[in-house]
Amino acid sequence: MKITEKEVRYVAGLANLTLTDGEAARLQADLDGILEHMDRLNEVDTAGVEPMSQVLFEAGETATLRADTPVVPLGNQAALANAPQPGAGYFKVPKVIER
């Protein structure tokens, strides 16, 4: 077995996802099968091969940076327009610090 239900719960914690018991069981089975398929990569000899971390190699690292000129930003109201709970010009969230 590639992954246990306990590990599924651990990974869900890392990913900030609440899972129902049914979802955790189903994910364990799905991920197990998928990870087993992914193990086929071990058959490939990649000694000395550079990882492809960007798609187009020709451009220099800073070639695609934009000019550093100021633009009008979105603005507070527009930025908050989709907030589930805006307040006093901020995004409100449940209390983080207990007294």
Next chain:
Amino acid sequence: MDIPSLTIDGVRQALLSRECSASELAAAALRFAETENPKTNAYLHFCPERAMAAAARVDERLARGEDLGALGGVPIAIKDVIVTKGVKTTCGSRLLAEYIPPYDATAVERLEAAGGVILGKTNCDEFAMGSSTENSAFGPVRNPVALDRVPGGSSGGSAAVVAQGTAVVALGSDTGGSIRQPASFCGVVGVTPTYGRVSRYGLTAFASSLDHIGPFARSVKDAATVLRVIAGRDPRDSTSAEAPVPDYSAHLTGGVKGLKLGLPVEYLKHLTSETGDLISRGVDQLKALGCEVREISLPSTEYAIACYYIIATAEASSNLARYDGVRYTFRSTASDTLSDMYRNTRGEGFGAECKRRIMLGTYVLSAGYYDAYYLKAQKVRTLIARDFASAFQEVDAIVAPVSPFPAFKLGEKVDDPLAMYLSDIFTITGSLAGIPCMSVPCGNTAEGLPVGMQILTKHFDETTMFRIADGFETAQRKE
């Protein structure tokens, strides 16, 4: 005016000859789309005010005798992962059911600047994750060619509206085949340009090293026209390329004689007989047009699925971290603490496929597994890109199938995620290499289901890709 068979040229002629105004056309196109849409569920929502305002601007240009723009008056649909200012953009997710973006994607801006008339937003798999559009929180899309079948995915809605005639052209997004595969299933043209060719500013990020925006159309020429409008450097997307954008349509002369085409031997063994037969017939037609066809080898193909689903899910797990209940409309009400709010919002908001991919991506990036999965996959990706680079030393383009099978029935594959992933084999390789690839209709099966042929060329050589597709399309239509 026959709305479902309009072309970009047809719209231009109608407007210039004063057969109708852009406003009349937009109103008629909206009416037609709204009437037809319940058959397929391809549009999620329409934006009539925006469409009529865009059409009015085209009519003003007409009245002043100005140029209409390359897309003057053309009814267009946009996949709902591409943001539209003031028009709901849901990404097919319950999480964003009420999200109204405060800005336009660059591609959307460019379409409208060229006179395009955006009618509405199209359904898709949630956050573009899927190959059938069955993962939308707003119900699946039905294939207009066969209503009991899927349109493919994830851009199933955009492929369907073009096939159904409820838009002339549409934008989709492609990460591992999400434009080409639905184009193939619905019998339309779908183009994934070179990585970096089209700005992704305003495309909701799924896997940033693989995401593309590209067009759907009913002809190669129309797809080429749309690509030319949306392509080119955008300072707001640092991954957009400086490369000059050619006038693709000017190269569609029909002549493909002498072009060297490669047929990857590794792909042919995966084919069901009927799809394989149609592709072979297509290859014969290309030979008859004077192309030289030879077999080539892309030896790393069999590792592409594993490579892709590691890289794409790793990037997705990070890109989707932003949907935490703070900024984007949906928040679980069942939480007293901040961390519960994050977890419950995501647990309630994401559908099953998104959760599966977030979990997979988080797993392959987690401590102890990063080197074994993610880094390994990036190295294999280099090998896949090298396969293509060496093939293009020998040939001008590669011809391949798009999908191992034509459109399947709704519900037929939803219970087997690995089988669904494996069916992406032919489209994923080109995505990993970042090269331009497209699907062009290649005939129908005995049951009448469309099959697409894929054409792939080297980085930034969309011109050769369009030339071959156009020559092939012309030959197909003569048959």
